[in-house]
Amino acid sequence: MELYSLFDPKWTRGDFRPKIDAYYYKQWVDFHMGFHAHGSIEIMYVIAGTCRVETQRQSIPMGKGEFILLDSGVIHRLVVEKDSPCRMLNVEFTFTACDGIHPSLAQTAANSPALRALLGRQTDYIVMSDPSDVYHTLKSLVMELDAGVGVDNGSMVHLLISQLLIRIARLAEDKRIDHASRQTDRYVRKAVEYIHQHYDCDIQAKDISAAVNLHPVYLQRIFRTGMNVTMADYLANVRIGKAKMLLAQTDIPIAEIADYVGLNSRQYFSLLFKKMTGDTPAAYRRSVETLKQREPNQEVVIVDMLK
CATH class of the missing domain: 1.10.10.60 (Homeodomain-like)
Structure with a gap:
């Protein structure tokens, strides 16, 4: 079995890009998979329900909106209990020569500090909670892949894979930061996104705070601290x-x-x-x-x- 570790430095030394090898939705019910490993890198995203991903060292519980990035060659199995079915989206990818489709992984990493940091790590897996950005990108990627043979979508698929890796890298970087600070930053980012998407409406602080599920006074305080400007300004x-x-x-x-x-x-x-x-x-x-x-x-x- 040929291994394509995400953390192998050769992918950023040459002209390589990620390539999707397999992807599928699956509703798992009362399922105990045998231990196995892939040559590819695998993303397992929980859309609904709960499950466990077990390695030879750990048992990792996962719920809705969580996903695991498993590196190539990691021995693992999926466990879904009878009383808690689990719906998942799985994507497996390796690397291939760019052959005219760019940017390469090296070029993408050169412009993304978070991706460079992720590629510099050596770990069997990373588990993350998704604010929805990763799932939206995964869905767009799967839809593009499902467009079928003969559709000129190679560049779009590649751009979506690159976007997916950057989003995962940013989440991984956030996870390394203190939890309280990360949560505060996330609320501020969500408030900023809401403002940019609704500036044409008659919005007030109470509307923005409702969108991010925080008390208006607290949101305005952390917004000013994080952005060095009041929310109104x-x-x-x-x-x-x-x-x-x-x-x-x-x-x-x-x-x-x-x-x-x-x-x-x-x-x-x-x-x-x-x-x-x-x-x-x-x-x-x-x-x-x-x-x-x-x-x-x-x-x-x-x-x-x-x-």
Whole structure:
């Protein structure tokens, strides 16, 4: 059996990429697998229910939203009890020459400190709890693989595998950090994501805190500590940043842009824009248009104005 350890340094010394060898959904009921090993690396993701993954040294209980990354050659088995069925998604992968499909694992790792740290470890397995990012990527990957032979999806499959490894690496890096700090950072990240996805709505601190399941006062405190800015100021910065982009890059009437960025009061939008940029929305649009007319090839200057 040829082994393809994730931690073998040769994969980042040459022009190699990960390659999916097998993947499947499976509902396990009252199942006791015999001990075995794969030449490939295996990801076992628990979609529902509970199970145990046993190695020759340990028994690892797993529940919904948890997954294990098993390295090549690790002897293991799956145990699912009769009264607790388990639905899983399994993916097995090895490595192959890039053959024109890039980025290589080495190039991906060069741009991801978390992935470099993961590849530098030597461990039989890593167990992690997923905030949903890994499962979303796994589902997208499986859907792309299921698109079938003859579909020009090689590059997309490769990009999704690379994304999957980076997401796993980030979770693994988070796990190495103090638990309290990790949880705090995760709440702040979720709040930031919510703001970026809902800035066009009339959202308040209570809406953001409800989305991350924290008390508003506590969330605002940890947000300010983690981001060095209040949640209200961060939301305002996002909104005005989007407004600057719309003023500079679209023909949307100024009177309507307030609605595009979640500020129902046009007067308040103008006051906030002037306070944060020094210009009224109309003056800002005119300045960008003038710059485009004078220097039509100076995109970099215009991009700088949008920051």
